[in-house]
Amino acid sequence: MGETIHIYHTNDLHSHFSNWPRIKNLLAERKRWHEEEGDVCLILDIGDHVDRSHPYTEGTAGKGNVDLLNDAEYDAVTIGNNEGITLSKEELDELYVQADFDVIVANLHEPNGDRPEWAKPHRLIETKSGYTIGLVGATAEFTPFYKRLGWTVSDAKNAIIESVEAIKGEADLIVCLSHLGVKEDEYLAELCPDIDVILGAHTHHIFHEGKIIGNTLLGAAGKFGMYIGHVTIEPFLQEKKAQLIETATLQSSDDTFNELLIEQGKAQLDEPIFYNEKELKAEWFKDSALAELFGEALLEFSGAPCALFNAGLFMEDMPIGKATRYDFHKMLPHPINPCLIELTGAELKEIYMQSLNAEWPHIELKGMGFRGAVVGKMIRVGLELRNHQLFVGGKPAAHDETFELITLDMFTFGYFFPTLKRAPKKYFMPEFLRDVFSQYFRSKAIR
Numbered sequence: 001m002g003e004t005i006h007i008y009h010t011n012d013l014h015s016h017f018s019n020w021p022r023i024k025n026l027l028a029e030r031k032r033w034h035e036e037e038g039d040v041c042l043i044l045d046i047g048d049h050v051d052r053s054h055p056y057t058e059g060t061a062g063k064g065n066v067d068l069l070n071d072a073e074y075d076a077v078t079i080g081n082n083e084g085i086t087l088s089k090e091e092l093d094e095l096y097v098q099a100d101f102d103v104i105v106a107n108l109h110e111p112n113g114d115r116p117e118w119a120k121p122h123r124l125i126e127t128k129s130g131y132t133i134g135l136v137g138a139t140a141e142f143t144p145f146y147k148r149l150g151w152t153v154s155d156a157k158n159a160i161i162e163s164v165e166a167i168k169g170e171a172d173l174i175v176c177l178s179h180l181g182v183k184e185d186e187y188l189a190e191l192c193p194d195i196d197v198i199l200g201a202h203t204h205h206i207f208h209e210g211k212i213i214g215n216t217l218l219g220a221a222g223k224f225g226m227y228i229g230h231v232t233i234e235p236f237l238q239e240k241k242a243q244l245i246e247t248a249t250l251q252s253s254d255d256t257f258n259e260l261l262i263e264q265g266k267a268q269l270d271e272p273i274f275y276n277e278k279e280l281k282a283e284w285f286k287d288s289a290l291a292e293l294f295g296e297a298l299l300e301f302s303g304a305p306c307a308l309f310n311a312g313l314f315m316e317d318m319p320i321g322k323a324t325r326y327d328f329h330k331m332l333p334h335p336i337n338p339c340l341i342e343l344t345g346a347e348l349k350e351i352y353m354q355s356l357n358a359e360w361p362h363i364e365l366k367g368m369g370f371r372g373a374v375v376g377k378m379i380r381v382g383l384e385l386r387n388h389q390l391f392v393g394g395k396p397a398a399h400d401e402t403f404e405l406i407t408l409d410m411f412t413f414g415y416f417f418p419t420l421k422r423a424p425k426k427y428f429m430p431e432f433l434r435d436v437f438s439q440y441f442r443s444k445a446i447r
Contacts, residue, residue: 002129002131002234002235002236003038003039003040003127003128003129003131003235004034004037004039004040004232004233004234005039005040005042005127005131005133005173005232005233005234005235006030006034006039006040006041006042006230006231006232006233007041007042007043007044007175007197007199007229007230007231007232007233008027008030008041008042008043008044008228008229008230008231009043009044009045009046009199009219009221009228009229009230009231010023010044010045010046010049010221010225010228010229011045011046011047011048011080011179011199011200011201011202011220011221011222011223011229012046012047012048012080012201012202012204012222012223012224013045013048013049013051013223013224013225014048014049014051014053014082014223014224015049015050015051015052015053015054015056015057015065016051016054016223016224016225017054017056017068017225017257017258017261018225018257018258019224019225019226019247019248020068020225020257020258021252021253021254021255021257022225022247022250022251022252022253023072023225023228023247024068024071024072025250025251025252025253026228026245026247026250027043027072027073027228028072028073030230031043031073038128040127040128040131040133042075042076042125042133042175043072043073043074043075044074044075044076044077044135044175044177044199045069045074045077045078046077046078046080046137046177046178046179046199046200046201047077047078047079047080047081047082047083047139047177047179047201047202048080048081048082048083048179048201048202049065049068049069049077049080049082049083050062050065050080050082050083050086050087050095051082051086051335052082052086052087052333052335052432053333053334053335054261054262054265055261055262055265055266055268055269055326055329055330056261056262056264056265056268057265058265058269058329059264059265059266059267059268059269060265060268061087061091061094061095062083062087062091062095063094063095063098064261064264064265066095066096066098066099067098069099069101070098070099070100070101073100074100074101075101075102075125076101076102076103076104076123076135076137076177077101077102077103077104077177078103078104078105078137078138078139078177078178078179079092079103079105079108079139079179080139080140080179080201080202081139081140081142081145081179081202082335083095084108084139084142084145084146084151084153085142085145085146085149085429086335086430086432087430088149088429088430089149089150089151089430091430092116092149093116093117093118095118096118097118099118102120102123102135103118103119103120104119104120104121104122104123104135104136104137104177105119105120105121105137105138105139106121106122106136106137106138106156106159106160106162106163107138107139107141107153107154107155107156107158107159107160108139108146108151108152108153108154109151109152109153109154110151110152111150111151111152113152121136121159121162121163121166122134122135122136122137122163122166122167123135124167124170124171131172131173131235132170132171132172132173133171133172133173133174133175134164134167134168134170134171134173134174134175135174135175135176135177136160136163136164136167136174136175136176136177136195137160137163137176137177137178137179138156138157138159138160138177138178138179138180139153139156139179139180140156140179140180140181140202141153141154141155141156144427145427145429148426148427148428148429149429149430156178156180156184157180157184157187157188157191157192160176160178160188160192160195161191161192164176164192164194164195168194172235173196173197173233173235174194174195174196174197175195175196175197175198175199176188176195176197176198176199177199178198178199178200178201178202179201179202180200180201180202181200181201181202181203181205182200182203182205182220183203185198185200185218185220186211186213186218189213189214189216189218190213190214193214193215193216195216196215196216196217196233196240197216197217197218197219197231197233197240198216198217198218198219199218199219199220199229199231200218200219200220201220204222204223205220205222206220206221206222206227206244207219207220207242207244208243208244209241209242209243209244210231210241210242210243217231217240217241217242218242219231219242221244222244225247226246226247226248227244227245227246227247228244228245228247229242229243229244229245230242230243230244230245265326266326269324269325269326269329270324270325270326271324271325272322272323272324273323273324273325273327273328273438273441273442274323274441274442274444275321275322275323276318276319276320276321276322276323277320278320279317279318279319279320280293280317280318281317282314282315282316282317282318282331283311283314283377284311284312284314284361284373284374284376284377285311285361285376285377286311286377287311287377287379288311290314290317290318291309291311291314291379292381293437293440294309294313294314294379294433294437295307295309295379295381295382296381296440297436297437297439297440298338298381298406298436299381299382299406300440300443301338301406301428301431301436301439301440302338302340302404302406302428303404304340304382304403304404304405304406305382305392305393305403305404306348306380306381306382306383306392306393306403306404306405306406307379307380307381307382307405307406307407308351308355308378308379308380308381308383308405308406308407308411309378309379309407309408310360310375310376310377310378310379310408311361311376311377311378311379312361312365312373312374312375312376312377313332313334313336313376313408313433314331314332315330315331315332315333315334315373316330316331317331318331323441325438328434328437328438329434331434331437332432332433332434332437333434334432334433335432336408336409336410336432336433337408337409337427337428337429337430337431337432337433338406338407338408338409338427338428338431338433338436339406339407339408339409339411339412339425339426339427339428340404340405340406340425340426340428341404341405341406341407341412341420341423341424341425341426342402342403342404342423342424342425343402343403343404343405343419343423344399344400344401344402344403345390345392345397345398345399345400345401345402345403346399346400347419347423348383348390348392348397348403348405349385349390349397349399350419351405351417351419351420352380352383352385352390354416354417355378355380355417356378357378360375360378360416361374361375361376361377361378362374362375363375382394407420408433409427412425
C-alpha cells in the first residue's frame with residue numbers, strides 16, 4: 001500500500017513550557033514508531049513558539065526556544081507575530097542561526113525586496129518511495145509594525161499562492177504552514193484548492209478532527225501546548241484525516257522543567273539597573289508612586305506633553321535594593337510597545353472623558369496576547385479637566401490645536417478608544433515598556 005505520511009504540528013506555544021517535556025516525549029516516541037514501520041514523520045511548528053513574557057525567552061532573545069525545537073527534532077516552522085515583531089530586526093536575523101530546521105515564510109522581505117537568508121518561501125521533501133511533499137508558509141501581516149522594524153511584509157495569501165504555483169508541478173502533496181488565523185485559512189482553502197493541508201495558528205482555534213473545505217484538510221491545535229496536532233495521509237488511498245492529542249493526558253518526564261527555565265532566565269537577566277531605596281507598590285486601582293515614575297519615564301522617552309496608560313500594567317512591586325533586568329521583566333512582562341499619537345484638543349478631550357469609564361478598571365484583558373490581568377485605574381499624566389476645559393501640560397488646550405499623546409499600542413487597536421485607531425501615530429519598536437522604564441532609571445543613575 002506504500003508509506004503513510006504522519007505530520008505532527010504545534011502552534012502558539014507562547015513560551016508556555018510546562019507541557020514541553022510531554023510534547024517532546026510524544027514526538028520522539030511517535031517518530032520512532034513511524035520510522036520503524038517505514039512510514040514518513042514530519043514535525044512542524046506554525047509560529048508564536050517564542051513569547052518574551054517568559055524570562056527564559058527574554059534572556060536568550062528567543063534562541064532558547066530554537067534550542068528546544070532542535071532538541072525535539074522539528075523539520076520546519078513558520079514565524080508568528082511574536083517572532084516577527086517582538087524581536088528587533090537584528091535579533092530576528094540571528095534567531096535561527098543555529099536552527100536544525102527550515103523556516104518557511106514567503107511574505108517577509110528586506111526593504112529592497114530581498115528575502116532574509118534564514119527564510120525560505122517553500123521546501124520540497126522527497127520520501128524514500130519517491131513521493132514529494134511540498135511545504136509553503138506565511139505569517140500575519142502586521143504591516144506598520146514590520147515597517148517600523150525595518151522589514152517589508154507582503155500579502156500572505158498571495159505569497160502562499162505564488163509558492164504553490166512554483167512547486168505544484170513537482171509536489172505530490174502540498175502542506176501550508178499558516179500563521180494567518182482561521183478565517184484567512186478558510187478563505188485560502190477556497191482560493192487555492194491545490195493546497196492539500198492547511199495547518200493553522202494565530203487565532204488559537206481548535207479543530208479536534210480537522211475541517212474539510214473542498215479537498216483541503218484544515219488542522220489547528222489551539223494554544224500553549226495544550227494539544228499536539230496529528231495529520232495522517234495515505235497517499236495511495238488518497239485519504240487524509242486529523243486528530244488532536246491532549247497533552248494533559250500524557251505522562252510528563254519532568255514536572256520541574258518550566259521552573260528550571262525560569263531560573264535560567266533569571267540568571268541571564270541578572271543585570272543591575274539601579275539600587276532602589278524604597279519599595280514601590282504595584283497598585284491596580286489607585287494612583288501610586290510607581291505609576292507616577294512610569295508616567296515621567298514615558299514623557300521623557302517620547303518628548304510628549306501628556307501620557308495615558310492603565311495601572312493594571314504592573315504585575316509586581318519594585319523591591320527594595322538591587323533592581324535587575326529580571327525585576328523589570330517581572331514587573332512589566334507583556335509585549336507592549338509605546339505609541340505616540342497626534343490628536344486635536346477636541347479629540348484629546350474625548351479620550352480623557354472616555355478614560356473616566358468606571359467599568360474599565362475591572363475588565364479582564366483577553367484576546368490581545370498577555371497584557372496583564374485587569375485594566376486597572378486609567379492614569380493620566382499632563383492631562384487635567386477644570387470647569388470643562390482640558391489642560392495639557394498645565395496650559396489650556398484649544399479644540400483645533402494639535403498635541404502628541406504617548407500611550408500603549410493596545411489602546412490603538414480600537415477596543416477602548418476608537419479615535420486612537422484612526423489617528424496618525426508612531427509605534428516605538430522594538431522597545432517594550434520595560435525597556436523604557438529601565439532606561440529611565442539608568443539615565444538617573446548616570447546623572
